[in-house]
Every structure is written in structure tokens, then in C-alpha cells.
Amino acid sequence: MKISRLSIIIPAYNEAATIHLILNKIKAIELIDGIEKEVIIVNDCSKDNTTQAIASYREANPDLHIAYYEHEVNKGKGAALHTGIAKATGEYLIIQDADLEYDPSEYNDLLKPICSGFADVVYGSRFMGSNPHRILFFWHTIGNRWLTFFTNMFANLNLTDMETCYKLFNTKMVQGLQLREQRFGFEPEVTIKMARVPKIRIYEVGISYYGRTYDEGKKIGWKDGFRAIYCILKYGMLGRS
Template sequence: MPAYNEVNTIEEIVQRVLDTGLVYELIIVDDGSTDGTREILDGWREHDTIRVHFHEKNSGKGAAVRTGFDKATGEVIIIQDADLEYDPRDYKDLLQPIEEGRADVVYGSRFLGKPARKMNFWHRAGNTFLTLVANVLYNLDLTDMETCYKMFRAEVVRDMPIKASRFELEPELTARVAKSGYRIYEVAISYYGRDFDEGKKITWRDGFPALWTLIKYRFVN
């Protein structure tokens, strides 16, 4: 769980994750928060299930996820944002294709029919475009490449040489998984998107490095 300045949501999302009863370890990586998030996390250092790691400066979501992957010891890993946009009650649906041996990686799609707070037009358009580019370049059939909810067999990401530091993480993960030939499955998830007034951090500017990442990794490793 990468976290940056999520003091208003961190306690609730952590409780929701623990309430699933499916979590062996919850790794939270604070990416240089300055709003009080760090102090809350500091109080969980001795928790039986929660493992807290701190970045001294803000390095980006990709950097926080890399730290989380490095520290993970379980057999299955999922990325969980620290806001309340994604619902941990969807974990069981994401896990099922992996448990049944049908998938190595499962994406939670916000566009397959579960209840969702509609995202704004430009966010949806950008996501649709980037997903299309990923499908064309890597011969995929995804509906939501940019989703946060990506669940992996641990061996898929354990030695993956991820370079992304910011929001280009999603296309890099997709590119590397596809080029490695892993089986990708999509399931429907619910979604409760935030707007910028509520703390959403990704902007249209992040679309350009995401596009470049998809193109770059089509031709290099």
C-alpha cells in the first residue's frame, strides 16, 4: 500500500483491508508524507499484520510500490491505494482466478459492470486511449490498464526490474507482464473515484510518460 498525504483515509482503508480476513501481511510504504499520515503509521510499527516502511522524501507511487514488492513475503501480492477509491471486498473475486490456476496476474476492471462513481471525461478518455495502446502494442484485450487493482503471483514481480517512479508504473507493469507471457485475467470491481478537491493526485500530464513507457518497453527491456 503506497501512501502519500492520506491522513483523512489511511485508518479507514487499513481497517477495510484487515476486515477482509485474507491478508497475511499488509505492507504500507509512506512516501514522504507531511500531513500527519506518517505519525499514524508510526503507531502501527508493532502491529502483528502491518509492516510499515518510510521514504524520507517523496519519490512517487512507483518507488513506493517497488519498496513494497521488495519487502513482501507472501505468495500473492496486490497493490492497494491508500485512498478509498477501491474496495478491498473485491479481493476474493480477484484472487479466485489465481487460486483456480487460470491466471498469473488479475486486473480489477472499473468498466465491467460493478457499481462505480463515474470518473471525469478526460480521466476516462485518457485511460481508454492508454488501454487501447497497450492492447495494440502487446496483443492484449484489456478494458482497464490503468487500474490500481493488480494482483500477482509473487514470483511474477519478485525479480521484475521495475524502473518507474511515478504513475508510469501501471503501463510498465503491464508491458513487462505481457512480454513475459504471463496469463492476465480481468474481473469486475467497484470504484468510488475522487476528484482533485478530495485529494486525487494523477493529472493529465502523467499521461505522456505513461504513453512513452508503453512504447519504450515494446522495443526494449
């Protein structure tokens, strides 16, 4: 399949220290088949200097196509993704966190099943392949695997990493979903609803993971895990739209 543009959606909250570094990595990537990059940053009412950091970067790098949006109040990662998805103009879009946990140099690995005509959706799995993975939290990993397991049950999938940041979607397909979750419940909601799209083709590829500790800025916690369980039941077992 010929793709002319990939929309890269970056939800940002208090990421002044790293946003320029991730943008540098995105800028350096040459996408396969000459695909153009559209970067969409949604600042979810950051309390640090994220706004100024992005403004400075855009001024210094006019050759990188960056569309910038702000929320007047903090709404959550899911809400920032809703905004970015609605604004995307590429045939496909990918989610990119503003920190340095995921490596944009692997975009082409995720694009290959799309460009070869096999996939509509590609998830980047931290639990597949031989790429480097930082070793961090035991209970966080166990929780991730259980959330993936329960999502698979209700979505009839066999994903290894539902909670991954790297989700590459057909833009029109994901824009056609009614997405409601404002925070980290976005992950199971979008997975379950996408799995119900008729004749959907979902693939996984192995990716690297350079995880952060909570001291380094990691934001997801145990409360988000319980919300994810609620969302799996809500959208999976109860079948709500």
C-alpha cells in the same frame, strides 16, 4: 493453487485522513481458503500526519500484520511500489491505494481465478461488470481508455482497464521484472513487461470504483498521462527493458 499469504502493498503520500479507514477495511476482510494478510505500507515522504496516523493504527491493532517503510525523499508512486514489491513475502501480492477509491472487500473476487489455478495475474477492471462506479471526469475516462488501447497494442492483450490500481501478481514473477518507472508510468511498464513473461496467464474481473475528485485528493493529472504515453512507446514499441 494453495496460497498461504497475500501481500497487500499500500503506497501512501499525504493520506493521514483515510489511511486508518482503508486499514480497517483490510482488517475486516476474511480471505478465501484461510489466506493470511501481510500489509506493506510504503510512506513516500508524506508532508502531513501520515506517519503518526500509521504509528497510532499499528499500536492499536497489533493483530494486523503491518510492515512499514519510509522514503526519506518523495520519489513517486512507482518508487513506493518498487519498495513494497521487493519486501513482499506472500506467494501473491496486490496493490491497494491508501484512499477509499477501491474496496478491499473485492479481494476474494480477484483471488478466485488464482486459487482455481487459472491465472498468474488478475487485473480489477472498473469498466466491467455491474458493480457501482462513481461518475466523474469525461476526459480522464477517455484518456484511460486510450492508454489501455495503446498498451494492448504493444503487449498483445485485450485489457479493458490497464490503469486500474487493483493488480494482483504472482510475487516471484513481478519481483523478477526490472521495473524502472518512479511515478504513474509504473502501470504501462509493469503491464507490458508482465505480458512478455513466457506462458503468462492474465485475467480481469469487474470491480467497484469510488473515485475522488481533485478537491478530494486525487493526484494523477495530464502530465502523468503524457508520461504514460512515453512509457508505452519506450517499453512497447522500442522494446527497452
